[in-house]
Amino acid sequence: MELVPKIETVGLNLYYGDFLALKGINMKIPGQNITAIVGPSGCGKSTLLRCFNRMNDLIEHTKVEGKIVIDGLNILEPDTDLISLRKKVGMVFQRPNVFDLSIYNNLKFGLRIHRMLDGKDEIIQSIRGGLEQVGLWQELKDKLGNNARTLMLEQQQRLCIARVLILKPDIILLDEPCSALDPIATLRIEELLQALKQEYTLVIVTHNMQQAARASDYTGFMYLGELVEFGQTNQVFTNPKQELTENYISGHFG
Ligand SMILES: Nc1ncnc2c1ncn2[C@@H]1O[C@H](COP(=O)(O)OP(=O)(O)O)[C@@H](O)[C@H]1O
Numbered sequence: 311m312e313l314v315p316k317i318e319t320v321g322l323n324l325y326y327g328d329f330l331a332l333k334g335i336n337m338k339i340p341g342q343n344i345t346a347i348v349g350p351s352g353c354g355k356s357t358l359l360r361c362f363n364r365m366n367d368l369i370e371h372t373k374v375e376g377k378i379v380i381d382g383l384n385i386l387e388p389d390t391d392l393i394s395l396r397k398k399v400g401m402v403f404q405r406p407n408v409f410d411l412s413i414y415n416n417l418k419f420g421l422r423i424h425r426m427l428d429g430k431d432e433i434i435q436s437i438r439g440g441l442e443q444v445g446l447w448q449e450l451k452d453k454l455g456n457n458a459r460t461l462m463l464e465q466q467q468r469l470c471i472a473r474v475l476i477l478k479p480d481i482i483l484l485d486e487p488c489s490a491l492d493p494i495a496t497l498r499i500e501e502l503l504q505a506l507k508q509e510y511t512l513v514i515v516t517h518n519m520q521q522a523a524r525a526s527d528y529t530g531f532m533y534l535g536e537l538v539e540f541g542q543t544n545q546v547f548t549n550p551k552q553e554l555t556e557n558y559i560s561g562h563f564g
């Protein structure tokens with residue numbers, strides 16, 4: 311991989327108290343691609359994902375060592391502006407975390423935090439743009455005042471993605487974003503991710519191996535806090551370098 315990576319980790323360790331949850335992770339994630347992080351439950355996938363926008367800082371007793379370089383800057387430096395980091399590196403969770411507010415106010419929420427509000431017309435324009443990007447504008451444009459929690463789960467997850475998009479991020483982290491959805495909705499979200507990768511760098515945690523194989527360009531396989539293997543998805547799935555990877559993808563454990 312000769313490309314300049316969008317995200318690079320160097321010797322990344324993360325401790326929860328005394329417990330070493332990430333062990334010397336060295337990883338180069340290319341830009342404008344979909345990278346899947348796979349591995350059995352409890353192996354550190356979510357922890358690694360949360361490192362990329364320093365969400366682990368919100369958990370007590372965590373300690374991080376090493377480097378995480380995004381666009382040439384080590385985001386672990388103490389002077390990193392966490393508010394702008396989390397705008398640049400947005401996150402979508404397993405359960406759609408829509409707020410108990412209207413669709414309109416769910417979307418306006420992030421704009422307000424980041425002081426991106428410039429008059430009502432611009433707000434509506436960016437809300438419309440976000441909903442268009444996730445394929446919801448036509449169905450919701452006349453219902454923006456409805457409570458977002460009345461939407462179907464897939465619509466809620468799309469809304470969460472729109473809420474990230476309207477902040478104009480570079481990188482979108484998705485932690486098992488389809489695990490609450492049915493198979494049809496899952497495929498439609500995967501299609502959406504394919505469209506988004508033209509503009510954004512996507513990192514998706516999944517324990518659905520078919521999803522990783524279908525929907526990602528690169529795959530990292532984690533096991534017990536280590537990155538066992540990282541490479542093009544095709545290679546990792548058809549010709550893994552490590553026996554552990556081979557055993558995992560052929561369903562011997564996990
Ligand atoms: N807030 C926390 N405090 C202590 N240990 C944690 C915390 N979050 C996760 N862990 C531990 O770190 C390991 C990795 O967890 P996690 O990143 O959630 O794994 P995964 O997403 O792959 O299931 C697990 O052993 C888990 O128990």
Ligand SMILES: [Mg+2]
Nearest residue numbers: 355356357515
């Ligand atoms: Mg997890």
